[in-house]
Amino acid sequence: MRMIDLIIKKREGKTLSQEEFTFVANSAAKGTVPDYQLSAFLMACFLNPLSDKETALFTKAMAHSGGRLDFSATKLPKxxxxxxxxxxxxxxxxxxxxxxxxxxxxxxxxxxxxxxxxxxxxxxxxxxxxxxxxxxxxxxxxxxxxxxxxxxxxxxxxxxxxxLYSLRDATGTVESRPLIVSSILSKKYAEGxxxxxxxxxxxxxxxxxxxxxxxxxxxxxxxxxxxxxxxxxxxxxxxxxxxxxxxxxxxxxxxxxxxxxxxxxxxxxxxxxxxxxxxxxxxxxxxxxxxxxxxxxxxxxxxxxxxxxxxxxxxxxxxxxxxxxxxxQQYFKPAKLKLEYKAEKAGYVAHIDAKTAGMAGVLLGAGRNTMEDTIDYGAGIWLDKKAGDAVKKGDVIATLYASDKKRLEDGIALFKQAVKISAKKPAPYKIVKEVIK
CATH class of the missing domain: 3.40.1030.10 (Nucleoside phosphorylase/phosphoribosyltransferase catalytic domain)
Known part of the structure; x- marks a missing residue:
């Protein structure tokens, strides 16, 4: 079996078999084909999305590209x-x-x-x-x-x-839904x-x-x-x-x-x-x-x-x-520096944008922009107020923590953009929107 033949087959929108997906997965795991061919295969899958059946076959192939955990000795449901x-x-x-x-x-x-x-x-x-x-x-x-x-x-x-995950990130194929599914489920299927x-x-x-x-x-x-x-x-x-x-x-x-x-x-x-x-x-x-x-x-x-x-x-x-x-409280201590973000006017906390607040946490040192970044475990944000809470001018909405003054200043400047205060109390939101069975 040759990788080039599978690239062409998928490029033309044809269906691959379990044996062919197994060849791709094993080649990726063992490094027996070059990255440029694996990248070309991923792009072919991006342009001609895998069917549900193909996604399952690819998931199984990736799960079996290494060892699997076996909990058969455990009689409890897993x-x-x-x-x-x-x-x-x-x-x-x-x-x-x-x-x-x-x-x-x-x-x-x-x-x-x-x-x-x-x-x-x-x-x-x-x-x-x-x-x-x-x-x-x-x-x-x-x-x-x-x-x-x-x-x-x-x-x-x-x-x-x-x-394959690292290659998807570098080749513009991250958004492919079947590839996302196979990536997530291959690890869970291997988990047993x-x-x-x-x-x-x-x-x-x-x-x-x-x-x-x-x-x-x-x-x-x-x-x-x-x-x-x-x-x-x-x-x-x-x-x-x-x-x-x-x-x-x-x-x-x-x-x-x-x-x-x-x-x-x-x-x-x-x-x-x-x-x-x-x-x-x-x-x-x-x-x-x-x-x-x-x-x-x-x-x-x-x-x-x-x-x-x-x-x-x-x-x-x-x-x-x-x-x-x-x-x-003795074990999970915040970083040594802190700043309080206070309400600039009276009203209700209408919204705290999740992404902006999360990125503020990264600036404080709580997250990574690359996998090589070091995390400050004590850095972060404590939300004293949540959406729907009433506030007076000067009330503390959040307390931000960092180990570095510049990080703290940058974090609070961004976090400020996440918070919206309104005169009217916002409608409550449902945490669970839907169930898919």
Whole structure:
């Protein structure tokens, strides 16, 4: 088989077989064909989009280009969740231990942040010594003993995706929906779970800003996952404004711990999405058929301390101090410099733009513009006010943190552009817009 023949075949809009996709994926993983041919193949796929069936075949080929995790020894149902990324969305860190409390195994593979969207691994690493590069044998052991493990992609999991993802970024083929779907699902399929919940964001802070684009991506993800034999559904969720009150890694960890310990009023939008996603994961796994009963159990696990205890155990298993759960303010400290952004007039907070607020966080040092950038874990923003809150002139809307005076000044100058104050109270917004099954 020759790569040039597959490039031409796809360029002409013809359908490829599993064997042909396997050849492409293995060639990418092993480096046996040059980058220019892989790039040409990606462009051919961009111009002649893969069908749903082809997307499933390509996903399977990429998943099998390396090793796969095998949780067959774990008798519990195995479920994971993937988010397309947003601002303030640290839900996964509360979600994984909470769902595991209900008797479901949650091996959760996560990624790092880039640009204005945060990454789960970066938030976890704001805890000193927390290990996200967990070898497969230790993942198995932790899942068997604890029911939950949060880890990063290993070198052996879907290596073809790593190569092709970097080439997509450099060749103008990132926006191809089938390639997005195959990239996301190849890692999840290689992870060896039974069911998968997708959180597909829409709004200014999302990868897909338009609702219709998010809806199409959600449907493609669900359809392809089902073709791969995974139980899957997607929530389309609001990301035009930041989720919760915290932006930045230590900030978000503090919020997550406080909520998992029972503070339901701290960030109602965050809490509602957490509970909705946890219920959906339990329903998908087959553990529950009744959403109200599932939610009641989850509420009980938070109220009786089991959820926080599970997080404490996971932190200990992965090398950090479980005392971070008991005394979070001591462990998740903000950066040393701070500035308060105050309301310039009375009224209501009408809107806080998610992307602008997220980019302000990057300027403060909380995020990356390139994967090589260093993160300041204490940098970020705490939203003292949210959309719908009444303010008087001089009220603190947000507190910004950084370790560098120039970063702090640049961050607050940009954050100021994110905030809109109106005389009229804005209508409330729904966190979950739609469910795609």
């Amino acid at each position: 479920v994971d969740k993937h988010s397309t990324g947003g601002v303030g969305d640290g839900v996964s860190i509360a979600l994984a231990p909470l769902v595991a409390c209900a008797g479901v195994a949650v091996p959760m593979m996560s990624g790092r942040g880039l640009g204005h969207t945060g990454g789960t691994l970066d938030k976890l690493e704001s805890m000193k010594n927390f290990e996200v590069r967990v070898p497969a044998k230790l993942i198995y052991r932790q899942i068997q003993k604890l029911g939950v493990c949060m880890f990063g992609q290993t070198k052996d999991l879907a290596p073809a995706d790593k190569k 779970v039974d069911s998968l919940l997708m959180d597909v964001k829409y709004g200014s802070g999302a990868f897909m800003q338009k609702l219709d684009d998010s809806r199409k991506l959600a449907r493609a993800l669900v359809n392809t996952a089902k073709l791969l034999g995974l139980k899957c559904r997607a929530l389309i969720t609001y990301m035009d404004q930041p989720l919760g009150r915290a932006i930045g890694n230590a900030n978000e960890m503090l919020q997550t711990v406080l909520i998992l310990k029972g503070d339901k009023t701290l960030a109602p939008d965050f809490y509602e999405l957490l509970m909705r996603e946890a219920v959906e994961m339990l329903m998908l796994s087959g553990k529950f058929k009744d959403a109200k009963k599932a939610r009641a159990l989850l509420e009980e696990k938070i109220n009786n301390g089991e959820a926080a205890a599970k997080l404490r155990e996971m932190i200990k298993w992965q090398g950090a101090s479980p005392d971070a759960v008991d005394h979070p």
